[in-house]
Amino acid sequence: MKKEYTYILIAYVAMQFSFIIGQPLVYQIGIKLFHQSAQTMKVMTSPIWIVISFILGLIVILFMLSKSERKEFNRVAPLPVSQSIAWAIGGIFLTFLAQYVAIMIETLLGIQQGSQNTERILTLITKFPLVILVSSIVGPILEEIVFRKIIFGSLRKRFSFFISGLISSIIFGLAHQEIPHLLLYTLLGFSLAFLYERTKRITVSMFAHVTMNTIVVISQFAQPTMEHAAQNHNVYRIIGGFIYETTSFWFN
Structure with a gap:
């Protein structure tokens, strides 16, 4: 390194x-x-x-x-801008799909839904609205630099994509200090690592991560109560379900 x-x-x-x-x-x-x-x-x-x-x-x-x-x-040539933009937009749906799959697995395993980390962030935003800049923009950018650009990128020089993505994503999950939802954070991290691997542009995974977080924060504040939103992860279910139904339509 x-x-x-x-x-x-x-x-x-x-x-x-x-x-x-x-x-x-x-x-x-x-x-x-x-x-x-x-x-x-x-x-x-x-x-x-x-x-x-x-x-x-x-x-x-x-x-x-x-x-x-x-x-x-000796940097690897990144994907052309036009293709990178397409991956950045598609990456938003990919991150939601990854979390949707994780939530379904967690539900089958009997893991109670609800994120203390999310509840804490939403509470801080209600106290000081500028915190939304951290949760939606600054935080995701920093996480992409640290967990994808540095940790994943350094591992990728020695190991395969799968091993590098898995290790960096587990570290990403552990950093959020919510062990019951380690799978959710790991799949999210893995999907973001895939975007970086595919495009060789950290800005692509940054865009997907920032947009995803922004949508989650806005949608949860739009819910009748903050607790209800945090417990049900409605935005993941809606978007993930939309992707699942669309995929089923085209491939069945």
């Missing part, structure tokens, strides 16, 4: 744990400089620091990545 990639991974991990220092700092600044109440800052500190840390993390990581790209001379 290139040293720049190692630095990016360190920066990403540091960003994840930066709340240890960042949140107390935001809390004190809110009280002393902006004269907010202690109760207000208890509620707002976490979402504010999430937005700050992720945006700063993205800026730092993109800078390091650009330096790494300038030093890379």
Whole structure:
């Protein structure tokens, strides 16, 4: 692995744990400089620091990545732009289909649907709407750089696509800290790795990931209650079911 990639991974991990220092700092600044109440800052500190840390993390990581790209001379030629656009759009449906399949398997295994991670994100958005930038845009871009560009890409230089995609996707799933839904995150990660492998453009998997997250967040806020949306994963079922029915129509 290139040293720049190692630095990016360190920066990403540091960003994840930066709340240890960042949140107390935001809390004190809110009280002393902006004269907010202690109760207000208890509620707002976490979402504010999430937005700050992720945006700063993205800026730092993109800078390091650009330096790494300038030093890379033997890159594989990416798919033409027109074909990449088609894959990016189709990739949105691919990610939903992967999650739909995972949900069906989890249901058969008796795994209760509902994501604590999703509920937490939606709660933070209600407190501080700018968090939607992190959940829908900044977060997915960072994850594609770390888990697909760096981890999958580095593994791919030594192993087959399947092994590289599987290992990187399991790591991606474990990073979300929801072991009951490891299969869901793994299949999602694998579908995104496939998009990157097929097009050799990280922007393609980024686009699919960003669009998918945005659709999920918007659709869940459109539900009557946040809890109902998180528990039923309706958007996955609707889109996945649409793809399944369309495929069945053409191949039967």
